[in-house]
Amino acid sequence: MNPVLSEPRLRVVVVDDHRLFRAGVIAELGDAVDVVGEANDVPSAIAVIEATAPDVALLDVHLVGSSGREVIDALRGSNLAVRFLALSVSDAQEDVIDLVRAGARGYVTKHIDGADLIDAIRRVAAGDAVFSPHLAGFVLDAFTTAPAESTPARPGQLTPREHQVMQYLARGYAYKEIAQTLKISLKTVESHASAVLRKLQLSSRHHITRWAAEHRLL
Amino acid sequence: MALVDTPEAHRPARRARLDGDESLVLGVAARLARQLDVDPLALRAAFVVLTVAGGWGAILYAAAWATLVWRQPDPHPATTTTDEGRDGRAGVAVATVGVLLVLRSQAAGFQDLLVWPAVIVAAVVVLGWRHLSSETPRTQLYRLAGGLLLVVGGFAYLASADLPVRAMRDGGIALAVVVAGVALAFAPWVVQLTRSLAEERRERIRADERAEVATHLHDSVLQTLTLLQKRSDDPMLMAALARHQERELRQWLYGNPTSPAGGTFRQAVETMVSQVEDQHLVHVDNVTVGDGPIEDQIAMVLSAAREALVNAAKFSGERTLSLYAELRDHHVELFVRDRGRGFRLDEVADDRKGISDSIVARLGRLGGQANVRTAPGAGTEVHLRLELSA
Numbered sequence: 001m002n003p004v005l006s007e008p009r010l011r012v013v014v015v016d017d018h019r020l021f022r023a024g025v026i027a028e029l030g031d032a033v034d035v036v037g038e039a040n041d042v043p044s045a046i047a048v049i050e051a052t053a054p055d056v057a058l059l060d061v062h063l064v065g066s067s068g069r070e071v072i073d074a075l076r077g078s079n080l081a082v083r084f085l086a087l088s089v090s091d092a093q094e095d096v097i098d099l100v101r102a103g104a105r106g107y108v109t110k111h112i113d114g115a116d117l118i119d120a121i122r123r124v125a126a127g128d129a130v131f132s133p134h135l136a137g138f139v140l141d142a143f144t145t146a147p148a149e150s151t152p153a154r155p156g157q158l159t160p161r162e163h164q165v166m167q168y169l170a171r172g173y174a175y176k177e178i179a180q181t182l183k184i185s186l187k188t189v190e191s192h193a194s195a196v197l198r199k200l201q202l203s204s205r206h207h208i209t210r211w212a213a214e215h216r217l218l
Numbered sequence: 219m220a221l222v223d224t225p226e227a228h229r230p231a232r233r234a235r236l237d238g239d240e241s242l243v244l245g246v247a248a249r250l251a252r253q254l255d256v257d258p259l260a261l262r263a264a265f266v267v268l269t270v271a272g273g274w275g276a277i278l279y280a281a282a283w284a285t286l287v288w289r290q291p292d293p294h295p296a297t298t299t300t301d302e303g304r305d306g307r308a309g310v311a312v313a314t315v316g317v318l319l320v321l322r323s324q325a326a327g328f329q330d331l332l333v334w335p336a337v338i339v340a341a342v343v344v345l346g347w348r349h350l351s352s353e354t355p356r357t358q359l360y361r362l363a364g365g366l367l368l369v370v371g372g373f374a375y376l377a378s379a380d381l382p383v384r385a386m387r388d389g390g391i392a393l394a395v396v397v398a399g400v401a402l403a404f405a406p407w408v409v410q411l412t413r414s415l416a417e418e419r420r421e422r423i424r425a426d427e428r429a430e431v432a433t434h435l436h437d438s439v440l441q442t443l444t445l446l447q448k449r450s451d452d453p454m455l456m457a458a459l460a461r462h463q464e465r466e467l468r469q470w471l472y473g474n475p476t477s478p479a480g481g482t483f484r485q486a487v488e489t490m491v492s493q494v495e496d497q498h499l500v501h502v503d504n505v506t507v508g509d510g511p512i513e514d515q516i517a518m519v520l521s522a523a524r525e526a527l528v529n530a531a532k533f534s535g536e537r538t539l540s541l542y543a544e545l546r547d548h549h550v551e552l553f554v555r556d557r558g559r560g561f562r563l564d565e566v567a568d569d570r571k572g573i574s575d576s577i578v579a580r581l582g583r584l585g586g587q588a589n590v591r592t593a594p595g596a597g598t599e600v601h602l603r604l605e606l607s608a
Binding site for chain 2 (some may be wrong): 007089111133134136137140141167170172
């Protein structure tokens with residue numbers, strides 16, 4: 001499953017305002033990755049990431065008094081190749097979507113077990129998108145109208161295949177299981193996921209904001 | 219009070235000086251002011267004005283001195299005022315006296331009758347400057363109300379006095395000027411008062427919110443934490459307690475408190491999930507898409523999904539289940555999935571098959587479909603779908 005076993009271990013920074021949670025995550029990651037730094041707020045996160053230039057930063061959606069989004073925004077101009085994976089107990093969709101739109105390559109809830117988290121980190125480091133069932137659900141909710149089978153998808157809409165992949169992800173299927181079920185290659189599943197992530201990031205802010213507003217009203 | 223160490227303060231024998239450190243002439247105004255808890259300057263202004271206006275001030279002053287001289291002064295003066303305020307009041311007093319004197323000698327219609335309203339207004343100004351910031355907003359409000367009452371009283375007095383028309387006009391102009399002065403004098407104070415009232419209100423709202431949060435955390439989170447410590451020997455129960463608490467807290471933090479009576483699809487799914495989690499000590503990874511009111515058909519699909527969840531919790535051997543629930547305009551669709559041991563669909567007399575059959579039959583009666591995909595070792599997924607007649 002892991003094609004980079006022989007390569008050097010991935011360098012990871014953990015940003016979360018709860019010390020206990022950071023300790024728990026680091027323990028779960030074990031030897032699979034190299035945790036090179038920790039931070040508990042926005043300024044220290046920016047400093048640690050700039051100093052250590054990690055491959056992946058695990059970023060809590062909510063940091064005390066601010067959002068993980070500020071870390072992504074602050075580092076956008078830099079030359080660092082760091083990729084962000086959002087991590088949260090919060091299911092507030094707007095916040096999660098906001099972080100993904102800011103540039104996070106994926107979102108997982110803190111219920112995720114160690115093996116899945118390591119897998120997600122590797123995926124993000126390789127430039128793929130990571131959709132937890134929840135994020136896939138948010139995406140399906142955001143792009144409310146399911147695409148018709150025949151008509152080509154308009155920009156900012158999901159293609160039928162993308163919609164299907166998202167639905168499998170929301171149902172708790174792993175990428176590999178989706179590939180087997182749909183009889184397509186793992187690479188194809190990954191490229192669908194990346195395409196959806198791109199659409200999420202590029203779709204007009206207005207569309208998402210309106211969705212969030214409507215969603216709150218329900 | 220820089221005057222504390224003057225020689226007068228150390229000579230109690232000189233009883234003519236009533237109040238060593240505050241007195242200007244004989245200390246009557248200072249002493250009286252302390253007794254009445256008003257500003258000595260207001261009294262001084264009153265004495266001066268009354269003296270100028272007809273000599274009554276001097277008489278009153280003498281009378282006050284004669285009566286007050288027998289009382290011992292309080293060695294620890296309680297009232298202190300800032301020098302800044304003193305300067306402001308002194309300015310007002312001097313200006314008022316000056317204006318009164320000029321008016322009295324120059325203005326033809328300015329009679330002694332008009333002196334009274336002027337005095338009242340001057341008193342209002344002096345009182346208004348008093349304790350600019352050291353009082354609570356409430357007493358400041360009372361003071362403001364009192365001041366306004368005085369101004370209105372001055373006008374009423376003026377109106378009731380039998381004055382010639384010309385004098386009335388001149389007096390009116392003079393009063394208008396003074397009132398404008400009062401308005402100017404009060405403006406910063408009113409602004410400050412409004413601001414501090416708003417601040418007080420914000421503070422109260424914040425305190426209420428803090429109290430509400432504290433109460434809620436105490437009733438729920440702290441209780442659960444205590445329970446967790448007591449039952450730390452039972453991991454299953456601990457997990458269930460923690461899950462229950464998490465759900466409750468999440469609902470409190472992000473939930474919609476004003477939900478409609480019948481509930482929405484999302485809420486119904488959440489309720490169902492929490493019940494299954496609590497009764498069967500499993501974790502359900504719940505992803506819900508879309509929302510809307512619960513109709514009878516949808517409720518029946520949900521109860522079938524509940525049976526599928528319970529089934530998976532009992533027989534799959536897995537502690538984590540996945541639920542995907544989707545409500546669109548024209549259909550409702552649910553997937554219940556576990557990665558447990560699975561089973562062979564064609565096996566007879568299997569409990570799970572019986573339950574599966576009942577789920578399938580239930581959806582069939584509604585006009586929907588139910589599919590069970592399973593194989594030994596490959597987990598189970600129950601798929602429920604119902605087209606809605608919109």
